[in-house]
Amino acid sequence: MILEVKNLRKTFGGVVALNNVSFSVKNQEIFVIIGPNGSGKTTLFNVITGFYKPDEGIIYYEGRNITGLPTWKIARLGLVRTFQNTKPFLNLTVKQNVLIGALATTKENALKRTQEAIELAGLKQKEHRLAKELSIQDRKKLEVSRALATGAKTLLLDEPFAGLIDEEIEEFLELIKGLKKSGKTIVLIEHVLKAVKKISERVMVMDNGNKIAEGSYDEVIVNNKVREAYLGETIITP
Ligand SMILES: Nc1ncnc2c1ncn2[C@@H]1O[C@H](COP(=O)(O)OP(=O)(O)OP(=O)(O)O)[C@@H](O)[C@H]1O
Ligand SMILES: [Mg+2]
Missing domain, CATH: 3.40.50.300 (P-loop containing nucleotide triphosphate hydrolases)
Incomplete structure (x- = not known):
């Protein structure tokens, strides 16, 4: 277990x-x-x-x-959770938001973890978009991506x-x-x-x-x- x-x-x-x-x-x-x-x-x-x-x-x-x-x-x-109501930084890009997730645990390999998390969550094409421009679905992916980037x-x-x-x-x-x-x-x-x-x-x-x-x-x-x-x-x- x-x-x-x-x-x-x-x-x-x-x-x-x-x-x-x-x-x-x-x-x-x-x-x-x-x-x-x-x-x-x-x-x-x-x-x-x-x-x-x-x-x-x-x-x-x-x-x-x-x-x-x-x-x-x-x-x-x-062990990391996501929120029922997604809370990205709206004026930051997808990548910047995910990087903040990565840095929440340790600086080590933060950029690498960010890239991997973006790819795993299927947001590679949108990594330079601002969070506020994302659809609900992509915001939910971003939320997952931020959690993944911590190394969870x-x-x-x-x-x-x-x-x-x-x-x-x-x-x-x-x-x-x-x-x-x-x-x-x-x-x-x-x-x-x-x-x-x-x-x-x-x-x-x-x-x-x-x-x-x-x-x-x-x-x-x-x-x-x-x-x-x-x-x-x-x-x-x-
Ligand atoms: N911080 C809090 N202060 C006071 N009561 C709270 C707090 N958090 C949750 N509750 C109460 O605890 C109970 C359970 O709430 P919780 O949010 O865990 O339910 P849930 O199953 O997630 O519901 P939902 O499906 O609506 O998201 C509810 O009666 C709620 O009002
Ligand atoms: Mg709930």
């Missing part, structure tokens, strides 16, 4: 955002987290990557206890397909498969269930701060608790 999360609890005042959440991710796995709005998915990423300290619980990355470490230290160990081995992607049309999602799915092939481990939060069906190796379902199911997409999607949590939303049956 490359990432192991044990009994995480995180509260905000009276809100229990994470309640005793445990899961593990294998090396080079594509692990997907789904769940209704407000179920704690982004909070989970925030706690794993050190943006928030958990109230309880332990997080191991490559066997090392990283609980409560600052984000930059966790990034140096190879494990990427936590928060809803990379939100706002994309089917064709763009297909392209993004190929990009993610390419990342896996190049040795990356991917943990993905996603709402677009038909994309989850295509890409996930294992799925964990959250509801109201709790983990309510885990398994293959086909397994979790027929689970009664999952169907209840998604009541009123479109759910794709296997």
